[in-house]
Amino acid sequence: MLLCLTVDHRNADLALLERIERRTDTVTAALSDPELARGAVVLATCNRFEAYLDAPGLAPEQALDGLARAADLAPAELAASCSVHRGDAVVEHLFAVSSGLESVSVGEGEITGQVRRAIDAARASGRSSTELERLFQQAMVVSKRIKHRTGLQTQGRSLVQLALTMVDSRVGDWQAARVLLIGTGAYAGASLAALRARGARSIGVYSPSGRARAFADSHGIRPVEHDALDAELCDTDLVVACSTVHEPLLTRERFDETVTEGSPPFCSRFGRIAPPARNRTRPRLLIDMGLPRNISTDVAGVAGVELLDLETIALHAPIPELGAELEARDIVRTAAAEFAALRAERGAVPALRELRSFVNGILEEEIARIRDREAVDSNSAGVAAETEAALRHLAGRLLHRPTVRLRELAREGRAAEGVAAVAALLGEEPARGGPGS
Template sequence: MLLCLTVDHRRADLALLERIERRTEPVTAALSDSEFARGAVVLATCNRFEAYLDAPGLAPEEALSGFARAASLDPAELERACTVHRGDTVAEHLFAVSSGLESAAVGEGEIAGQVRRAIDAARDAGRSSAELERLFQRALLVSKQIKHRTGLQRKGRSLVQLALTMVDSRVGDWAEARVLLIGTGAYAGASLASLRARGATRIGVYSPSGRAEAFADSHGIRPVASDALDAELRDTDLVVACSAVHEPLLTRERFDETVTEGAPPFCARFGGLEADPRPRPAPRPRLLIDMGLPRNIAPDVAGVAGVELLDLETIALHAPIPELGAELEARDIVRTAAAEYAATRAEREAVPALRELRSFVNDILDDEIARARSRGAGRDGGGEIEAALRHLAGRLLHRPTVRLRELGREGRATEAAAAVSALFGE
């Protein structure tokens, strides 16, 4: 049976998603145990964590318990935040997810790539299964179909696009704005494309893993070294952070220091000296967009004067309502594709019965052909006789084959297998 455990932005807050994200490796290892499931694919994005399991006989309660232990979570807390999909509903859910219909920014384009990377990672690690391969490949096809038929994903919607729209009026002239991109992964590439689409040209990149120079060279932007980060933060108008870190990279202390270092000189009231009477200018405004999960920027940075922080929770709250017609059409495509996938999967359940029937008929056919050859039928048109017999067997099997597949699609594969076994079994 297929099983999906999903924790997403609808039922879980960012703090819980962060805690799970930090335990991705042990959770994946636990759910991929061969004694637990035949296959497992983990999909972790900025606003969801999902585990797809090919696990016949596995109870959802057992799967949740294993998930909670590996993630070091209280089982009751995880159960409140987790939605469980099983059987045929797993396909419909994944098709909707891969098409961007379950994202905070409905129709986002990045999710299909994340789904593709999830199944690729599972395959490379030997954690996938034939059933999960079929499921994920079909999901990617449905995503493409929705993109081309509805245009839902051609709008360029994504959380970073939404965030840039939210700060658009504050940035003003994008061509003059100094932008710092933190991170060099797939989401950093998408963020860079979104920034350039708005006209940003003065872009630097910093990587805590040391990949800034390679990324900058391949994308035609400026690398920022570790020892230059604080100076860069003082001069930057906008920071877009999307790095894979386990603890916040930018803390309040770092921003307090940059504000202090950039402030005009003051004289303390000490030894009879008066404070500098010149008015101190307001701190230079800086915009921070945190796309990381776990967070790249500590939440209390928002308390620093002159700093405005948008994190995933804030961005998701302002996600716009999508065009109703496009979404309705996309959901109809998802439902139709899921129904067809379920029917095809049920049809495969009839294959053992079909194989048994064909084996019975072909064994008799081979015996008759061998007998005919032993009587000298190989001469004087024996080939034509053999071809005729095989053609006859094919015609005799056609209707039972069609009916067995129909019974499978109707969910009656067990009934079909019992009938074949009763009529032709030993």
């Protein structure tokens, strides 16, 4: 059975999401236990944590308990903020997620790449399964279909686009603004593109893991080394933080000791003198796209600093164009129904295999008999070939209707009836198999 545990911006606060995502590796290892599930894919983004499990016989309560223990949460606390999807509902949910329909900013484009990287990571570590591979590959197909048919993902929607729109009036002249990007991952690339689309030119990048120079060289921006971070903060108008750190990188202490409006042009944290700060007529703007947080919440209490985090962005997410979203959700429902039907059809495979094996066995015996006769009587060569072709055609015709009917039964959730009927006719034990086994 397919199972999905979802903790996202709709049912959990940012603090709970942070607590889970700080223990992502531990949670992933726990849910990937072969005794718990034969396949597991974990999707962790800035506003959701999801575990997709291929786990026949696993009760949702067991999965929730395993997640709670691994995340060091009380089971009751997790259960109150976790949605559980099972069976065919998992399919529709993932299709909607991968298409951006469940995002804070409906139609965001980044989520498709995040879903793809989640299944890639599971595959690379041996945590995936055949059923999960089918599911995630089809999710990519549905996402692409929605993008091309509705244009929902071509409107430039993303959380960072939304955040930049929210601070647009505060920045004013983007070309003159000095911007610091923190992080060098996939979301940093999307953030950089969004900044440039706004007209930002003076952009620096800082990496807690030391990858700033490589990222800067490949993107044509300036690198900020570890010992230059505080000096850079002295003269920065806008910080966009999207690094994968486990604890806040920018604390109140840093901003208390760097230049704010009306302060002298010094950075005292390490006794270094920073370049003269410009006369600020606007506050310093901080956008925290990280989960866990990159910036401590108490930084918002520093004079001359404004902090915009994921919770604030989510509260101001715009209502999407109704028509495009409705069309996209219709595509998701249709695709999910067809995927579920194909999964159900696989439940009839054992019966089909037995039936075809029985008929084809008799067919090959008759063809062998004809060929033996042909070897004795060379004059019957043409007749033998025609007879073989006729027998193969007849076998196909005989198998067609039972094959169609077995698949119909499977789509109706009655695959077991078909399997039992074939077993009864052939005098064999019912074969086991199918997606739910």
